[in-house]
Amino acid sequence: MKHQGIWGTGTALVVLALAAVFPLVFTNSFVTQIGVDTLIFVAAAAAWNIFSGFSGYISLGHAVFFGTGAYTVAIAARDWHVTNDSVFLLLPLGAVAGALVAIPVGLISLLVRRHTYVVITIAIFFVFQLMAFNFGFTGGSTGILAPVLNWNASTYNNPFYYLTLIIAALTTALAWLIRGSRFGLQLRAIRDDEDRARGLGVKTMRVKLSALVVSAFITGAVGGIYFLFTVEVLPQFAFDPLFDLSVALMAFFGGLGTIAGPVLGAAIIEPAQQYLTSANNNDYLSEIILGVVFLAVILLVPRGVIPTVSEQVNKWRARRASRSPAAAAPAQPVAVPQHAAGPGKEAGR
Secondary structure (H helix, E strand, O other), rough: OOHHHHHHHHHHHHHHHHHHHHHHHHHHHHHHHHHHHHHHOOOOOHHHHHHHHOOOOOOOOHHHHHHHHHHHHHHHHHHOOOOOOHHHHHHHHHHHHHHHHHHHHHHHHHOOOOHHHHHHHHHHHHHHHHHHHHHHOOOHOOOOEEEOOOOOOOOOHHHHHHHHHHHHHHHHHHHHHHHHHHHHHHHHHHHOHHHHHHOEEEHHHHHHHHHHHHHHHHHHHHHHHHHHOOEEOHHHHHHOOHHHHHHHHHHHOOOOOOOOOHHHHHHHHHHHHHHHHHHOOOOHHHHHHHHHHHHHHHHHHHOHHHHHHHHHHHHHHHHHHHHHHHHHOOOOOOOOOOHHHHOOOOOOO
């Protein structure tokens, strides 16, 4: 177990080091743009997994928190006339807005159980999307433009890359800490059997709502970064149903409820989707493939890549151990010393 922990920590550090030098090695702006988008989804998928993966409540409405964060930063920057680099100081405001919205959303949606919860999150999502389209302070269908950042064009993406890398790394570390904590144990107990968890004294509503607020806080911050990176916020992109489908697929693909699963899923799926979008004239091809991949994952590897591969590796090791000479050798009889027969008696009599 200790060796597995060391191996996991070493792997995480190697991945983090490779990610840190990525924009220095691949300087093409299109490649670094894909890198930023990928890290945005790494953070979003890991945040989604903190709630849905650990609790078992599958959310298809996290775009509500994503869009809330994006619009909060956008409206604050516009109304307070924030310009240039100081706009990044508004990102915590977007995170707090996402967390605050999660409280009433959670109090309403978490009153029901899992299957009904999915439907309610979808309904709430469309309510927020329609509000963004129709309210005047959101800019309606024209959206809101971001402040101009007077940065060097050749390295424009790099600050966004490192900012999203930090948030993705911190979110993954937070997921690891939560999973190993009493709070994470309570979440997994709810996932396994909510009634039994309540019977054991778990405050299920409080635990679920707390996890949702933590997840929404991170998702709101990511939404604010998305607004600054894409230079504008529009209702159809801030509140995008494909965002929810994507983060859920990434977590399911890598391994729902695991730490590395959402990271792996985002690192594979988002670049592939970006490539398909840029390489084909059909705007809907990547969405079609995304749906097909989701279906294939659910049918073929419902536990995700990482748990399935780990299970196969463990089976292979068990078979290998059973075929080893030490395991196949018959047990040797143990010689009994004469004094073991008892005092004053000969062994064997």
